[in-house]
Amino acid sequence: MRDRQKARELAKQLVAKMSLEEKASQLRYDAPAIEALGVPAYNWWNEGLHGVARAGVATSFPQAIGMAAAFDRDLMHQVGDVVATEGRAKYNAYSKHNDRDIYKGLTFWSPNVNIFRDPRWGRGHETYGEDPYLTGELGKAFVEGLQGDGDYLKAAACAKHFAVHSGPEAVRHHFDAKASARDMRETYLPAFEKLVKEAGVEAVMGAYNRTNGEVCCGSKTLMQDILRDEWGFEGHYVSDCWAIRDFHTNHMVTDTAEESAALALKTGCDVNCGNTYLHMMSAYQQGLVTEEDITIACERLFTTRFLLGLFDETEYDQIGYDKIECAEHLALADELTAKSVVLLKNDGILPLKKEELKTIGVVGPNANSRAVLVGNYHGTSSRYITVLEGIQDAVGEDVRVYYSEGCHLFKDRVEHLGWEQDRISEAVAVAENSDVVVVVVGLDETLEGEEGDTGNSYASGDKVDLLLPKVQRELLEAVCKVGKPVVVLNMTGSAMDLRYAQEHANAVMQLWYPGARGGRVISQILFGEISPSGKLPVTFYNDTMDLLDFEDYSMKGRTYKYLEKAPLYPFGYGLTYGDCYVESASFDKEAGVVKAVVCNKADVATDDVVQVYVKSESPFAPTNGKLCGFGRVSLGANESKEVTLSICPKSFMVVNEEGEEIQGGNNFTISVGVGQPDERTAVLTGHEAVSIEVLL
Numbered sequence: 001m002r003d004r005q006k007a008r009e010l011a012k013q014l015v016a017k018m019s020l021e022e023k024a025s026q027l028r029y030d031a032p033a034i035e036a037l038g039v040p041a042y043n044w045w046n047e048g049l050h051g052v053a054r055a056g057v058a059t060s061f062p063q064a065i066g067m068a069a070a071f072d073r074d075l076m077h078q079v080g081d082v083v084a085t086e087g088r089a090k091y092n093a094y095s096k097h098n099d100r101d102i103y104k105g106l107t108f109w110s111p112n113v114n115i116f117r118d119p120r121w122g123r124g125h126e127t128y129g130e131d132p133y134l135t136g137e138l139g140k141a142f143v144e145g146l147q148g149d150g151d152y153l154k155a156a157a158c159a160k161h162f163a164v165h166s167g168p169e170a171v172r173h174h175f176d177a178k179a180s181a182r183d184m185r186e187t188y189l190p191a192f193e194k195l196v197k198e199a200g201v202e203a204v205m206g207a208y209n210r211t212n213g214e215v216c217c218g219s220k221t222l223m224q225d226i227l228r229d230e231w232g233f234e235g236h237y238v239s240d241c242w243a244i245r246d247f248h249t250n251h252m253v254t255d256t257a258e259e260s261a262a263l264a265l266k267t268g269c270d271v272n273c274g275n276t277y278l279h280m281m282s283a284y285q286q287g288l289v290t291e292e293d294i295t296i297a298c299e300r301l302f303t304t305r306f307l308l309g310l311f312d313e314t315e316y317d318q319i320g321y322d323k324i325e326c327a328e329h330l331a332l333a334d335e336l337t338a339k340s341v342v343l344l345k346n347d348g349i350l351p352l353k354k355e356e357l358k359t360i361g362v363v364g365p366n367a368n369s370r371a372v373l374v375g376n377y378h379g380t381s382s383r384y385i386t387v388l389e390g391i392q393d394a395v396g397e398d399v400r401v402y403y404s405e406g407c408h409l410f411k412d413r414v415e416h417l418g419w420e421q422d423r424i425s426e427a428v429a430v431a432e433n434s435d436v437v438v439v440v441v442g443l444d445e446t447l448e449g450e451e452g453d454t455g456n457s458y459a460s461g462d463k464v465d466l467l468l469p470k471v472q473r474e475l476l477e478a479v480c481k482v483g484k485p486v487v488v489l490n491m492t493g494s495a496m497d498l499r500y501a502q503e504h505a506n507a508v509m510q511l512w513y514p515g516a517r518g519g520r521v522i523s524q525i526l527f528g529e530i531s532p533s534g535k536l537p538v539t540f541y542n543d544t545m546d547l548l549d550f551e552d553y554s555m556k557g558r559t560y561k562y563l564e565k566a567p568l569y570p571f572g573y574g575l576t577y578g579d580c581y582v583e584s585a586s587f588d589k590e591a592g593v594v595k596a597v598v599c600n601k602a603d604v605a606t607d608d609v610v611q612v613y614v615k616s617e618s619p620f621a622p623t624n625g626k627l628c629g630f631g632r633v634s635l636g637a638n639e640s641k642e643v644t645l646s647i648c649p650k651s652f653m654v655v656n657e658e659g660e661e662i663q664g665g666n667n668f669t670i671s672v673g674v675g676q677p678d679e680r681t682a683v684l685t686g687h688e689a690v691s692i693e694v695l696l
Contacts, residue, residue, distance in 0.1 A: 004234060004303065010311075011302035012096065014039070014227040020291055023298040024280040027265070029238070029273045031301075031404035041100045042272050042305065048108035048146070048155075049126055049377040049513070051333075054102040057382050058086050059329040062340045064112065065373030065493050066512030068128035069534035069574070070339035071609040071630050073141040079336065080145025082329050082344070083108065084155035088319040106308050107144060107156045109205055109238070110377075113139040113191040114165050116494075116538055117558050120550055121167035121546065122461030123325060124450040125375055125493020125513065129537025130559040130571060132158040132187055133627050133648055136194035144197040152309035153202060154316055159195045160205035161240055163222055165187045166210075168550050169451035170460035173243075174250035179553045181659030182620070187555050193231055202304055206269065208243045213349040215251050217243045218263040221578040239264060249355075262288035270297040323381060330517070335604035337514045337521040339607065339632075342534040344498070345508040349485050351577060352436060353530025361399045361434030362388045363427045363479055365409040365472065366442050366491045373516050375418035375493060376445040376453065381516030387440050387489060390519030394527055406439075408480075410447060410469040421471060424478055431482040436528070439479055441472045442491035444513070465544050466497040473500070482503045489522070495540040499568060510536070513541040521596040530539065531577040531606035533632075535675070540569035560676060572627070572676045573684060578606035580635060585672035587694055594645045596672045600635035607634050612647055613671045613689070616664035620654040624678065625671065652696060668694040 014037065015023060022034050032039040038567065047053035050061040061067060061079055070076075087106055094104045105242045113135050116124040130677045139159065144354045148154030164177040164184070179188055195201040204227060206217035214221055217239040228235045247253050247260035257279040264272065265280070266289060283289045305311065323329070332587040343350070352360075370390040374381070385393075392401050405414060406427035412420045433435045445453070447469075451460040458464070467473065480486050488501040499507045507534065513524060524530045539560050541547060546565050548557050557564050560571035579602040586595050593611050609632055615625035629647040647670075654664035671677035673689030682688045 001335065002153070002307065004307065007303045007306035008299065010306045011299045012543060014302055015295060015298050018298070020284070020294065021281060023294050024277070025286070026295070026298050026301060027271055027277045027280060029271055042310070043100060043102045043105050043275060044107045046087070046103050046105045046108050047377045048087060048110045049101065049112065050079070050375065051379050052083055052086045052090060053103065053377045053379045053565060055090055056380055057334055057380035058183070059324055059325050060374055060379060060381045060516035061333045062336050062515045062518065063125050063536060064128060065125040065515035066340035066514060068134065068138055068334055068537040069273055069342055069418045069512065071134070071334060071535050072339060072632050073137055075336055075339065076138045076141035077145035078332055080142040081148065082332060084146045084148060085319060086324050086329070087155050088316045089321055089323045090321060092317060093321050107158065107203065107304065109160060110143050111139050111157065111159065111194060112161070112445060113159050114161055115187055117166050117190070117553070118547060118550055119462045119466060119495035119538065119541060119554070120544070122169050122454065122459070123238045123450050124166065124538070125448065126377065128540060131537065131627050132190040134537060134630070136191040138198040139191055139195050139536040141176050143195055143201045147202065152314045152316065153307045156202035156304055156308060158203035158205050158238065159192050159201045161207035162192055162216060162227070163207065164553060165207035165209055165216070167462055167672050168460070170640045171460050172208040172451060173246045175551070177553045178212055180657070182655050182657050183553065183555045185659040185661070186655040188670060189226070196227070196231045196233045200263070202307070203238055204235065205231065205238045205240055206243060208240050208246060208337055210251060215247055215253055217266045217269050218245050218247060218253070220267055223268040236304050237268050238271045244269070244272055244276040258283040258286055258288055259264065265289055265293050265297060270300045293602045331643055333517065334521050337490055337518045338525065338530045340512055340514065340534045341522065341525055342510040342536055344510055344569055345415040345502055345505065346507045346575055349487065349506040350526065352526050354395055354527060357399050357435045359402060359434045359695060360390055360391060360395065361402045361430040361437040362440065363404050363406045363437055364475065365405055365407055365428055366438035366444070367403065367440035368405070369444065371446070372442065372444040372491045372519050375513035376449045383517060385517040385519035387519045390521070390523035391438065391526065394523040406475045407471040409444065410471065412471055423473060424475055424535055427475055428478055431479045431484050432482060436485045436487065437479055438487045438489060440489045441476060445491070448493055462492070462663060465663050466541060468494060468496060470639055476500060481610050487526070488655070495538050496648065497543050497568070498540065499542060520550040528577065531604055533574065533576050533607035533609065535572050535574040535609050536569055537571070539563060539567045539571045542568050561624055561626055569684070570676050570678055570681045572611050573681050575685065576608055577604045578602040578608070578635065580606065580608040580612065580674050582673050582690045583640065585690040585692055587670050587692050589694070592647055592649065594629060594647055594670065594672055595642060596645070597640055597642050598606065598633050598635065598642045601638060603637045605636045607632055608674050610643055610644055610645060611673060611675060613677055614647070614651045615665050615669045616652070616654055618654045618664040620656050620662070621664050625669070652660070653686070666696050670694055
């Protein structure tokens with residue numbers, strides 16, 4: 001039932017039969033059953049960031065930031081569809097047993113389309129990176145895949161966290177994120193707008209913090225003026241978990257739980273993740289809310305339930321349990337992993353040639369870690385394949401694989417009774433006895449993640465700097481000093497200071513959190529069965545000296561668009577085993593498309609990502625231009641191919657200080673390449689982008 005008007009009418013008819021107390025009870029995330037009306041219990045809280053999460057076995061995709069590195073809309077659409085399919089399979093199976101527990105519904109609180117504006121933010125790996133256009137394009141594809149195009153919603157997506165939310169985690173419950181009108185409209189809001197107006201996202205989740213003085217789950221500016229009045233949002237709004245409690249306990253904008261519940265409800269927050277709406281009847285008795293306020297929210301929520309077909313027979317009722325972690329879905333996860341890996345440096349050592357090797361050393365705390373494969377907000381896999389296991393399986397009995405953990409992920413020793421760095425001599429011995437050493441370093445969700453869900457208590461999930469933990473830096477230096485060829489694999493969800501690896505290792509790859517079985521695909525890349533083709537969706541800075549204060553939400557100096565210093569690795573950068581570049585390009589003004597001839601001058605077939613950037617002379621334009629188009633291309637050995645890319649309709653618009661979109665002048669430069677048109681990318685790739693001067 002994609003007819004919202006009909007669903008709304010059915011919701012009104014059902015809600016009209018409820019008592020006030022029953023209506024109020026339905027505004028909780030764990031809505032109870034109303035047996036007299038045939039309404040089963042429903043838990044609104046489910047997660048599907050990169051596969052169905054927290055509800056048992058499901059296909060495990062790379063973390064969201066890794067999927068973003070693939071720069072592939074079609075794949076994101078397929079991932080959304082798989083999450084919905086497996087979500088339906090689980091819902092069908094569980095509801096037969098009247099299991100309506102948390103994480104078992106069809107309302108997925110994904111995707112996270114916040115902007116990863118600062119690499120210190122612990123939750124940045126849940127996002128699609130630092131660029132609003134890329135985020136919006138990938139988020140739209142995911143939502144459309146998740147919600148489907150059938151007679152009913154296959155599942156309901158949720159754009160979060162609205163809005164201006166990207167750390168610090170430690171102060172999020174009382175922090176006021178202050179952003180200018182220009183930064184709001186240019187950076188923080190566009191992805192949400194696209195998901196609402198173009199993808200029809202069914203839900204929006206508010207953030208914990210305040211934005212420009214207003215609590216995000218009770219903000220008239222965000223929730224009413226922009227979301228519903230300006231953008232025409234018709235779905236339901238959900239609070240972040242226990243965010244409404246923060247109104248009176250941390251933000252101090254209200255005095256009581258009843259006042260907080262009333263502020264959220266009257267501003268348009270329909271469902272409360274938390275327990276503050278347990279005070280709703282008390283708020284009603286105090287005259288803080290009306291029955292009409294409660295009714296409106298309840299009708300919105302039941303409209304979504306009718307759109308999902310939860311009271312009807314639907315085309316999704318026959319999706320069977322066999323669809324969960326099936327071969328087709330696992331193959332898609334492997335494809336995402338393959339296209340997410342970013343090759344940052346290669347002096348020619350990669351791909352490794354098995355026939356030329358007798359021994360391989362595999363070293364590092366993430367080499368044989370299952371935790372690092374899955375990031376956060378993850379499900380359970382029936383099988384995990386670590387990097388070590390992937391390499392061992394790939395070489396079989398033909399090559400001896402030596403392994404050492406090398407060091408703890410962050411503690412100064414592995415065995416608590418041992419000396420400091422009690423595994424480093426083993427790692428050195430492995431290096432000494434190996435033809436090549438693969439060093440697997442990085443973080444996992446215990447060091448970067450959400451406040452409260454991480455062991456990184458000193459920074460509440462954020463990073464205090466961009467350095468690898470001290471023990472890992474010492475390990476990498478010790479291995480490199482042995483003098484054997486070294487390949488560094490970094491497994492993090494964010495940008496790190498990899499200057500030592502860039503200077504001393506023979507090759508460097510960014511693996512992100514590659515999914516439960518990611519080790520197999522990574523080994524295929526290492527040994528040349530697959531060419532890496534991912535691109536960075538975030539800038540890799542040199543260190544925190546290149547960054548502004550974490551709490552400053554101004555975009556000045558931030559992300560590739562306003563970067564003032566050369567980065568270590570630029571946004572959009574990534575090498576392949578081929579030698580790809582754009583040979584020529586043209587712009588069709590009437591059609592709004594760029595045509596480019598892309599060449600691969602190597603004897604290796606590979607994918608690459610063609611990127612289009614626009615730079616305006618307007619004083620309101622981003623300093624370094626902006627991404628406005630991208631597309632994957634598959635090239636055979638020594639093949640050239642013409643590709644056509646549509647560019648963003650707003651490519652030639654800029655945002656002024658009042659937050660208004662205006663024409664960015666008459667003169668523009670369109671740059672087309674396999675990376676940004678910046679000097680650092682040209683140095684790292686050996687190729688410059690093709691520039692087109694455009695006069696409008």
